[in-house]
Amino acid sequence: MSDTVKQIMAQVLQVDVASIDISTSTDSVESWDSLKHMQLILALEDEFGIQFPDELIPDLLDYTSIKEAVGTLKSA
């Protein structure tokens, strides 16, 4: 699953998949603006068939919290 998360992030943020690790966040990725954030959320939802709750979306600003949120929602 974490590979797929990385892949989606790479596709949406237009960065190399190998560059995505636990240090990846909105601060480290130049292209990660609010539009890309929205696309990233929608792309992850498409891919995993999940829906992020409203209040969680603004906090999903780095690889680690995205991976955890996807994991939690997938197993729910």
Add this chain to the structure above:
Amino acid sequence: MSRKQLLNESALERLASLLSAIDAAACSETAWRAETRIHFLRNYTTESLDPYLTFHLMRDDLRPTITHGGYGTVAQELLDPESDVSKKPPDVLVLSLLVEFLDPAIASGGWTADAAISELTALLQTLVDQPSTLVVANSFIAPIDQMLNGTDSRVRQEIERLNESLRAYANDHADRVVVCDWSVATEDLNATDIVDTRFWRSSQAPFRPAFLDRYARQIASYVRASEGLAKKLLILDCDNTLWGGVVGEEGLSGIQLGPGCKPGEFYFRVQQHVVDLHQRGVMIALCSKNNEEDVWEVLDKHPHAVLRRSHLVAWRINWDDKAQNIGSLVRELNIGMDAVVFVDDNPRELALVAQQLPDVTLLAVPEDLSLYERQLVQDGWFNTVSQSNEDKQRTRMYRDEHARSEEKHRFQDLDDYLQSLATVARIGRVDDAEISRVAQLTQKTNQFNLTTRRYSEADIRAFVADPDSAVFLMAVSDRFGDMGNTGVFIANRSGTTATIDTFLLSCRILGRRLEIAFADQCMRSLEEQWNVTEWQAEYVATRKNRQTENFWEKVGFRSVRQESAGKLYVSAIGPRIVDYQKIITVESK
């Protein structure tokens, strides 16, 4: 792979695959037919459309550059000779508006469309006055907040009145304005497939992919048309394409065609649409493997056949290879292969044509026939704009002539427009009840924020308590309603020098010189109270506040030091730029 193959319809099912298809297609070696610049004049977040619009344009080998204007600054951008739109007019302008921002009064009871109609007409008039760029406007649907909870029938009627006035305007200016019909694009979608309330609330981006894709296809069709790439010829197979069943086996009475029962109804509606296309000037032809007499029997004698022999420009009804048939048919009509759409239910025939004639656009009859008519319509292949070069010239002449007679209906210049907004700025020191709003604005404002310092409520309280600091708040309203507290100014003094620590405005109120008014008023007030003789101000660059880079120069400050992270400015007290006085009424709170 060719660009067309990379941009396969199935890529649209997921956003990630859509984005990678676009990336791959951008690098494809197929030559671009043209570069095309599209600018959105909008009052909500339209950026979500970009991938869909890019996708559909790239399919026709058009390389798009898509830009988006400020929120609700349509007239300002058009009238300001310094705006990007004025300096470098795009190929197509998309006027993309939500009714609730066109006239916020829609949220209150007893709303009528009158104000929205005159606002929209004035905007369109201003647009039509610009160099002859094609304008693609949208018709209106219910306010987003009402879509999920049901809309009042009276509000719906009033919106329809607004749409009628838009259509009438577009009809009268058919060479310049076309309408994307949002009510058609939404008619068979559930509200939950149109709207995503999460991003509507957080980012004013209301629409879901299903709707974005449909809207983008419509815009793309008009861009294509303005590039002279509208399709001209529709070639149809017969059995299971124009009717259900095989006429050669089942006979005239055995085939399915006609209103009232499925699947005959679906074919009947497609035939109606084909005849409609014929009436709009599209050439219609048949290419099918049948005995010719069987086909004529249906077209001439079937009680529900809408498509008749007289509608056809040519046909190839025989048992030869369809790619060869289409090739000879198109040569006979002397048009380009890229102006042809071919519809067939047989994937083998389609594959053959795709391989032999890659420039022909193909449509496979969908297995779910209820989607058939929409798939034929949705890309607007045959949409045209009545804008030839002659039209363009004529438009220019007319424009000069009519400019004088219609003057009172339109905004003459930016000041005229801004005056018409009747903006009132209420400016003053913050009181206790407003402290949390001030803190919130410092935390949330990114774009028009000179220093981007984030403060908590406690921080703001400390500024307010300190006699050497001052915190100002601005509330803005105009003839459309109240926009609330939307600007913060914080300054500190040391002797008679005052330093502007924070200066920010919410992006909803930009483009109407409120930033100048707000800065000037706060500074005046402190010059009196603190006897300020010198001002200092800063610009701290972030990824998002580029637009404020030269703000202090604009007000009259002088740059004294430039660092990679920003600039430091000083200004002695004295005359500042105050070109807001005619357009903004300032009140103290």
